Amino acid sequence: MSHHRLVKAAMVAGFAFLWLPILLLVIYAFSADRIPFQWGGFSLRWFQALAANERLVESALLSLRVAAGAATLAVLLGGAAGWALARFGPFRGRALFGALIGAPLVLPEVVTGLSLLLLFVALDALTGWPAGRGATTVLLAHATLGAAFVAVVVQARLAESDRSLEEAAMDLGATPFTAFRTVTLPLIAPALAAGWLLAFTLSLDDVVIASFVSGPAGTTLPMALFSMLRLGLTPEVNALGAVVVIAVGGMLALAALLLRPRRG
């Protein structure tokens, strides 16, 4: 079957294209050479340089805090929105509600970033809140973006299952709150977890929206990296890449190990 082999070869080529730059980035993180992507013998000096780079470390810590806060808010908002869209039937304003929650999914980042910045400027001028821009405004923007994704995931999860489950619980005398807690919540818990992770990743990865809505006090890791890359590559970028790839790969391997179906 030659066409099977052709598909396989094309797939391998695709993965090579995807992975080669990343693998080289990680490998050369261990090179002593001052010029990135040139081999100068094995060394961990750039990891030390990375740890000593206060600007990067501080921005990374800020990014992690912002991403965790934004993802949590996104899960609350997006979870409620996805639940409503899947279960509340044709409530008043449903079409507008669906369009508003989904808008950040399809808007170009520059448009989302610009329009949110204009909002924060107007709000600050009218009400004095949020006073100036920084971590808070980035968090609010990222929560809005993340909520759109969480809503989609939760809605898809609920669409797979029958609403009669909740109705049966209520027929058996459960209050709507108990039905939600004992039936709906366990049903959407995996979607909420996946949505949180997605919102967290999106926040950690975003440079465009953050650059628009942030201020001098709120430099996130992607913003710091972006200004570094603008000036030119340094081996610290390789070291950071290695840290991230190894951390994410390790977590993925750990998850696979824990979720592995047990035999016997």
Place this chain on the structure above:
Amino acid sequence: MRGRLLLLAPAWGWLLLFVAAPAAILAAIALAESDPGVPPFRLALSATGFATLTEDTYYLDALLTALRVAATTAALCLLIAYPMAMGIARAAPRRRVILLALLMLPFWTGFLLRVGAWIGLLRDEGWINGMLQAAGLTDAPLTLLYTEGAMIAGMVHAYLPFAVLPLFAAFLRLDPSLGEAAADLGARPAIAFLTVTLPVTAPAAAAAFLLVFIPAAGEYVIPELMGPPEAQLVGRVLWQEFFQNRDWPVAAALALALLVLLLVPIRLFQRLEART
């Protein structure tokens, strides 16, 4: 029922404040007049921002260049993603999980780090030029970075996983007995592919194309870090108008123009999504 709708009040409030209001403000500022003060506009019904867009072909060129680069990126992504998705869907379940993890892991490693990797490969003193010179193939470094090719390679790399996912789902749903039936009826593999597989997966291919095209049309970071200085895509021009020229009405008008151009692709994408 009333209680449940009350639960939605916070979500409504959030969406009206952080999605609807910004859109309205964007439109208002697109219609405002530039002003040297702080903030740099004066509310008015003047549309000077839009007038500026039509006065100079610079802005129209920026929009068209962005659409062309986005279409090229999306087409290349589709070309690479199609066999990848087919191969992943055909793999045995255990291996499929590993392949999907390999597909999504680059997405989790951070977009800017991947751009950094490409810069390291393509720079004058980068990896590719080092290898070429070590092999004696070139004497002087080739200019690879800050070219349109570099920009498109970076964008294809960034968006490729998004193109694979809808296609993968379509191949997974594809009933293998369809292909077998075609083969039983005497169709050669190429004919079976053209008459069965390709038409059945076409909507997913269109969705994959649009899933890349829509965000790529507004792309700012990769053209800025990897593209030639003359590649003035709309995302870059909008950024410069806002941050360097401080012309907020023109930036807002440009954002609205981009949105209008993307309206048809967005609607098309939503309809394809609803169908699958």
